[in-house]
Amino acid sequence: ETGVTQTPRHLVMGMTNKKSLKCEQHLGHNAMYWYKQSAKKPLELMFVYSLEERVENNSVPSRFSPECPNSSHLFLHLHTLQPEDSALYLCASSQDTGGVGNQPQHFGDGTRLSIL
């Protein structure tokens, strides 16, 4: 068990669909993150939540909408995506004491998203 669980593992959707990615962490962490991983590119940070408050939005298009109802759950709502949005979307969490840049992040196994 990874401690960070993402569902679904795979998602195929059309450009006009609305879907949501779900992340749940069982580690008692206070910070959660969404990353995009594309082939041959470094991990791209999308959003950071600390104690359910969004602390970073890394210039992500509005067709991606995060939601953090509590410190254990994180969602990424998807609407009117483009083919270039096809990627692996990774969720991570960290303890978030002493600064988010001062501790390791623990990742889920991601959702492989394909946009038709």
Add this chain to the structure above:
Amino acid sequence: GESVGLHLPTLSVQEGDNSIINCAYSNSASDYFIWYKQESGKGPQFIIDIRSNMDKRQGQRVTVLLNKTVKHLSLQIAATQPGDSAVYFCAENKGRDDKIIFGKGTRLHILP
């Protein structure tokens, strides 16, 4: 642009030999560094970290070396095994309260 990079996109090592994966960084203010391992179909897995007040840290079969003079980070894997096949990422922070930046990764191939 990214401040973290790796010297080689791929590395092939004979099973049983030691592997050394290198990473260069450019931000002098970075004071925390992490190595991750990502196997096919899985998310990145934390391996080991090191803070800038140290130059070496050892884990189980892994050692991380930090050379702040030349801004160089390396991961050494002793007695490489087939299960070590993966992509390895280094990551750095940009300061204590800032985000962590990831490098592009090195794919480690284990030769029989």
